[in-house]
Amino acid sequence: MLVIEWLDGAHCAYPLPGLRYICPCVSCRGGHANMGAAIDPADLAQSPPPGVSTTVVSAHFVGDYALQIVWGDGHNSGIYTWTLLRPLCAGNQ
Numbered sequence: 001m002l003v004i005e006w007l008d009g010a011h012c013a014y015p016l017p018g019l020r021y022i023c024p025c026v027s028c029r030g031g032h033a034n035m036g037a038a039i040d041p042a043d044l045a046q047s048p049p050p051g052v053s054t055t056v057v058s059a060h061f062v063g064d065y066a067l068q069i070v071w072g073d074g075h076n077s078g079i080y081t082w083t084l085l086r087p088l089c090a091g092n093q
């Protein structure tokens with residue numbers, strides 16, 4: 001789980017397989033046309049296909065707007081913005 005304590009007091013736990021499933025990078029989204037599309041919070045309960053790592057090696061802040069996660073298979077192009085993550089927390093506090 002990735003746990004974020006938001007400044008508004010919300011306590012949110014994000015399952016790592018679900019975070020990998022919703023990876024917001026161009027490759028995982030299926031192309032530029034799909035970038036920016038809303039992500040269904042239910043997708044956090046999904047898991048990526050077999051062979052896709054759900055182990056986090058490290059995570060880094062990107063400026064003050066996002067978190068970059070480095071996965072066990074080296075994938076690191078997903079930039080998880082706070083504006084992406086916060087709405088996914090609804091019902092998960």
Ligand SMILES: [Zn+2]
Binds near residue numbers: 023024077
């Ligand atoms: Zn990706």
